Amino acid sequence: MLRATAVQYADELVRYLRATPGAERVEAAGSLRRCRETVGDLDIVATAAKGAMLVERFTSYPGAAEVLARGSTRASIRLKSGLLVDLRVVPERSYGAALHYLTGSKAHNIAIRQRGQERGLKINEYGVYRGKRWIAGRTEHEVYGAVGLPWIPPELRENRGEIEAAERGELPQLVSLEEIRGDLQTHTTDSDGRDSLDAMAAAAETMGYEYLAVTDHSPAVRVAGGLDAAGFRRQWKRIDKLNASLRGLTLLKGVEVDIHADGTLDLDDRTLAGFDIVVASIHSHFDLPEKRQTERLLRAIRHPAVQILGHPTGRMIGRRAPMAFDVDAVLAACAEEGVALEVNAQPQRLDLDDIMVRRAIEAGVQLVIGSDAHSTAELLFMRWGVDQARRGWATRRNVLNTLPLKDLLRKLRPRR
Incomplete structure (x- = not known):
């Protein structure tokens, strides 16, 4: 589920x-x-x-x-x-031990128990024991403290280096939902969204966002009713009018431009130059051979207008496997070109996955967490993207939409 x-x-x-x-x-x-x-x-x-x-x-x-x-x-x-x-x-004194034990993961718990054994301790769901004497377990902090570690966030408990990082005092300060200042992928009724531009803006303003990128689809995504260049220019005028009346929120002129099978983009360069935010995404031909898919992605990443690669692997959890491509080559190109990778927060996507989030960070690639909201209610999907980023060890510094608007626009890859 x-x-x-x-x-x-x-x-x-x-x-x-x-x-x-x-x-x-x-x-x-x-x-x-x-x-x-x-x-x-x-x-x-x-x-x-x-x-x-x-x-x-x-x-x-x-x-x-x-x-x-x-x-x-x-x-x-x-x-x-x-x-x-x-x-x-469980008894009150065992609550922290039981919570730790039942949270897992199994691999993490085995490593913690081994660490306890090295210190002459036994750790189970009832507490931490030295011989038959109970010594800790009321809180998770007590359990970790008994083995000489700070508390480790649940999202990291997969035995992927978090225990060693904790021992060195190098656990990341994971990004939080409260640090998100805006959403950089949303859709309106101008394409396949279910709520109007005005409604999306009002909802984002109520959420306390500083900015909202409206990124309706380009023409190639026909089932989504994508806009052509003229349609986007009409939308820009409405965005300008809305921005004049909004107080705490700035609407950004954005697009989720389709990446064709050959890596070219679905809008002309002149139109692309008019956007504040350009998210490039794949919506078809997911089964290309690895070499062709890699070339396709690299060509899009190197386009001077592209700032963000949307739902980068194309997966749908339980429905569609990730595309086959050279991950290292794509990460290297994103780092070189200054293109951010999206952590798409739609529950059936969560793309990037947690492993890829961490690989991107280690490769020096910036992240963007986007709700990909198609309604005002789906703006709240941001929480799932933040959780996914946390599992990948992301901090505020790794996520561009934790920045104030002025800093965000300066940090995003400048169009050449």
């Missing part, structure tokens, strides 16, 4: 359990808490004055289709959606 869908089920269930008399702390753990893009099941950790009462309420949840197991401090249910949920009620 896509994480964005699983979060809806988890949030509703957690709210329900927190309303139980005597419930103290209730939190979703597992892969959901680590912000993995798909979720197999839900793990919920709780403390309560009367654990049996919380278990009773859990197994009576209106959204449950079946009770799979039930004890005095733990139970399992299957939701009507098919999602499996496990509840664990």
Whole structure:
């Protein structure tokens, strides 16, 4: 199940359990808490004055289709959606240890337990022990502190170097949703969006954004009703008029220009020069041979108008595999040309994935997190993109749309 869908089920269930008399702390753990893009099941950790009462309420949840197991401090249910949920009620002193244990990942936990063993400690879901004596476990900070480490954010707990980074004091200060100042990929009813330019601007202003790039499609994406050059010029006039009335928000004239199979762009250079933001994306011919796909991407990246490569691998989670191309060559070209890579926040895309986010950062490539919103409601998808960027170790400095507008426009690749 896509994480964005699983979060809806988890949030509703957690709210329900927190309303139980005597419930103290209730939190979703597992892969959901680590912000993995798909979720197999839900793990919920709780403390309560009367654990049996919380278990009773859990197994009576209106959204449950079946009770799979039930004890005095733990139970399992299957939701009507098919999602499996496990509840664990633990003593207050074990809450941090249980939350850490059930958050995972398995590889991360094994490495932490090994580190504990080297210090004469045993670590499990009930706490940290020296021999038979409990010494820590009320909080995750206590668990990590017992093995000489600072707290490690859940998004990083994949045993991909986070423990070593923590030991060196080099954990990244991960980018946060609050640091995002604007959205650089959105669509309106001028192409395939479901809300008008005015409505999108009003929603972005309400969200407190400093800027919003309107990036409707170019003509090649026929199913999206893409605009031609004349259509964009008409839109620019409306953007100018709206900007004159907006207070805290600036609308940017943008485009999501299609990359043809040969790497050329779907609009003429004169038109492209008139945009504030040019996002170049692939929407067809995903199955080209690796060499041709690489050449296609490199040609687009080297076009002087292109500033951002949109949903760069073209994947759709569970529906379409990433395109085959030379990742190192594309990253090197982006770094050389100053082209940013998008972390597309649509829940079924999350493109780049977390591994590619980290590779891009290590290659010196800047990132942009774009909601790719096709409605005012989808502007809130930004949170999923931020979570994905965090899993890839991204900090504020790696993400261009954490910058104020003036700095953003200066930092984006200047058109030659």
